[in-house]
Amino acid sequence: MGFTVTKNSQTLVVPSSRRPPDASPSPSSTVFRWSGCSGMIHVFGRGVEPTKVIREAVAKVLVPYYPVAGRLTEDTDDGQLQVACTGEGVWFTEASVDCSLEDVSYLRSKPLMIPKEELLPSPPGGVDHKDLIFMIQVTQFKCGGFTVAHKNTHVVFDGIGTGQFITALSELARGLVQPTVEPVWCREAIPTPNIPPINMSDFPAIPSFVFEHRILDIPLDDIRRVRKQFMEEMGLRCSVFDIVSAKIWQSRTRAIGLPSDADVSVNFTANIRQELCKELPAGGGYYGNCIHNVTVKATSGRIAGEPLVEVTKLVKEGKEGLSAKFARWLQGDPSEHRFGKIDYGTMC
Structure with a gap:
């Protein structure tokens, strides 16, 4: 059975009050300066006027988070992306769908009974999505439930x-006067590595792959058993992330069936705020990119054949080497600021 999502309106939501006087063009973090977008869908069983409440909360949250209401631009000197604090606002989409959340299994079915693209926001025609920092869509269901989906750069x-x-947005939607955590921009606090400017044209193009989409259900009981x-x-101790990453890596390695002596690797990013505790404000609130890439490599035969706890150990050890990797990056080690090899044996 197909269900139709109707996007009733799209509007720009601007900050509810004027931006601070120091809201001038701001540089992005030196950790990550290339455009990329991610999205997420949150499901709620019920709510009172959720579209109105959330739209008003967006306008309020854009006051302390004033750069989010701006646009991405390129620095005229080095071509790197920066944020122009224009106060233009974020795109807000009001939508509805002709079914209840129960009809679509509360969006837990595999695959989703409503394509995620219909629930995620998208800019109207003529608007360049590459300049946008944040978009949000509220979709109301016949049962009174709703979804809140967002995309951000x-x-x-x-x-x-x-x-x-x-x-912070949810706190203001619940009636708080201000977020409990005060945001700080502070991008200039992130150290600049001792490396020459990166020209993206120097890197080979990422090969084009045809991806297979799969939803993998890993029961919590299995995770608890592996942790024990x-x-x-x-x-x-190991984290849930360690176990899930190891399980997916092992499952994929077994599925693609490379020779046992072929190298396979898993790539992921990890938080480095702990490495910058002297540079970043002590009270927290930094919401910019503070990540570094981690690559773990082994042979196909080892990953496919060893017990899951051994593969989990490899992932954990890769994370624990992050401090040294980040230090080498700051010192200009070329092996730490180049993109890793991306091929059939690589999982990101």
Whole structure:
């Protein structure tokens, strides 16, 4: 059965009051200066006038988070992306769908019974999405439930920063006068590595792949079992991320069936705020990119054949080497500021 999402209106939501006087063009973090976008869908069983409440909360949250209401531009000197604090606002989409959340299994089905593209916001025709920092869509269901979906650029946010912004938005929607965590821009506090400017044309193009989309359900009981086994065998704790990454890496390695001596790797980004505790404000609130790439490599035979706890150990050890990797990056080590090889044996 197909369900139709109707996008009833799209409007720009601007800050509810004037931006601060120091809201001049701001540089992005030296950690991440290339455009990229991520999206997320939140599901709520019920709400009172959610579209109105959330739209008003967006206008309020854009006051302390005034750069989010701006646009991405290029610095005329080095061509790097920066934020122009224009106060133009974020795109807000009001939508509705002709079914209840129960009809679509509360968006837990595999695959989704409503394509995620219909629930995620998209700019109207004629608007360049590459300049936008944040977009949001509220979709109301017949049962009174609703979804809140958003897209944001990685130039301004990392995962932790996105979570901080959405938490602030939800606090204002619940009636708080101001967010409990005061945001700070502070991009200039991120150290500049001792490397020459990066020209993206110097790097080979990422090969074009045809991706297979899969939803993998890893029960919490299985995760708890592996964590317990890891503690018993290694005498150490491991995170849910370690286990899930290891499981996906192992499953994919088995599926693609490379020769046992072929190299396979997993790439992910990790938080480096702890490495910059002297540079960033002590009270927190930094919501910009503060990540560094981690690559873990092993042979196909090892990843496919060893117990999951051993693969989990490799992922954990890769994360623990982050401090040294980041220090080498700051010192200008060319191996730390080049993109890793991306091929059939690489999982990102």
